[in-house]
Amino acid sequence: MAPASANILGRLQSITRYDPLIQLFLRCTQVASPTHYFTRWSRRVREFGFSPEDAPMLALGSFSTNQDRDVLRMHCFITFDHPLVNLWDQKHDEIERRLNAMRRQLAAPYDLVELPSVQFLA
Incomplete structure (x- = not known):
C-alpha cells in the first residue's frame, strides 16, 4: 500500500x-517505501501523461520495497481511477519499453524490476 x-x-x-x-x-x-531510482522513474512515468499525483503512485509499483526490505516492487496496483487505468492500458507497451531501457543500465537488484499490474476496482 x-x-x-x-x-x-x-x-x-x-x-x-x-x-x-x-x-x-x-x-x-x-x-511500500520508495527505493533508489523511484524519483527518476516517477519523472519518466509522468512523461506518458500521468498526473503529478498519479506518476509517483505508479512508480512505487516498480521501485518500492516493504518494511523488511525483502520485497522489491508491488505486484498489483488497484485503483478506483478509471481514466488512470485506461491511460495505463493505452501506454503500457511504451512504458514497458522505457522501463526495460532503464533497467539495462541499473545494478542488481534494480535491473530485475517489472511493471505492476494496474487494475480497476469495481
Whole structure:
C-alpha cells in the first residue's frame, strides 16, 4: 500500500465504526517505501501523461520495497481511477519499453524490476 493511503487509513481509524475493518486490512498489507531510482522513474512515468499525483503512485509499483526490505516492487496496483487505468492500458507497451531501457543500465537488484499490474476496482 502506498504511504499516502496508509496515512489516510490511520486518520480513519479514529472513527470507531471503521477501526475493525481498517485493522483487518492493515494486517493483510504492507506499506511500500520508495527505493533508489523511484524519483527518476516517477519523472519518466509522468512523461506518458500521468498526473503529478498519479506518476509517483505508479512508480512505487516498480521501485518500492516493504518494511523488511525483502520485497522489491508491488505486484498489483488497484485503483478506483478509471481514466488512470485506461491511460495505463493505452501506454503500457511504451512504458514497458522505457522501463526495460532503464533497467539495462541499473545494478542488481534494480535491473530485475517489472511493471505492476494496474487494475480497476469495481
